Amino acid sequence: MSSTGVFVVDRLIEKFKRLPGVGEKGARRFAFFVLQQPSGWVEDLARDLLEAKTAVRPCRICGGLAEEELCPICADPKRSNGIICVVETVEDSLVIERHGVFDGRYHVLGGRFSPLDGEEIPSDRLDALRRRLVQEGVSEVILALNPSVEGELTAMAVRDAIVDLPVRVTRLAFGIPVGGSIGFVDSATLKLAMEGRRGL
Ligand SMILES: [Zn+2]
Structure with missing residues (x-):
């Protein structure tokens, strides 16, 4: 003892x-x-x-994991600038990265939110997204949120926060089962979901 x-x-x-x-x-x-x-x-x-x-600390731009001021993705000049993939958690962005189906940039909301239970997305994350859409000349926002009731409500909250900006908002749809989780789909399914994204 x-x-x-x-x-x-x-x-x-x-x-x-x-x-x-x-x-x-x-x-x-x-x-x-x-x-x-x-x-x-x-x-x-x-x-x-x-x-x-x-x-490790949050990336100043996207909220992902960084050892410097910026994460490797935000610091990479070769990534596409005009398209941002919104994810709930850093883990989700890492999964999408691992599958290699996306070459734009990310925006991490910072958690799984359940708007029905009063868990709102932090307003500073939505404000930061709005600023980025303007400053980075973004033409499309992909909402890579889980296909669940919480994910749908989170998607609507993000869309409402940027609805007045001239940006196409799409949502991963095809291939990911309802009630499933982005963290558990295989590359082929995620690729289909990315290609089959729909306007929101
Ligand atoms: Zn970053």
Whole structure:
């Protein structure tokens, strides 16, 4: 027992249990896996965790993950400027990137919102989107939101916030099952959804 009265392995298990999708059993497996690794590996892991937490911050333009002022996508002059893909979370933009179906830029709303429960999109994220549409000469906004009731309401809220600007607003539609999640579709489905986007 440590001086705090909690065995250090139990503390580790409790930490791992907080990870998304990890239950008691998974947390135990993680803890014992760590204990079996060489010290150097564990030191690397600890250092990477700390470094990621201190070095990574929101991109000044899109709200994605950045180690500098801008994320690699906003800093890339080769990406198309006229088209912005609005996503709820950074994870969603990373999934779309991984599938390689989009070469424009992103705008991260910063969470999954449930307008029915009074969870509105933060107004500063919508204001930032409006500013970008004007400053970057954007001609199309793709709403890459999940096909759920919450996603529909979030899409409408974004559209309402930019409806007075001369921008085509489209929505991913074809291919993604209702009730599904962008994070779980395969490349072919996502490519179809991107190609089959519709006006909103
Ligand atoms: Zn960015």
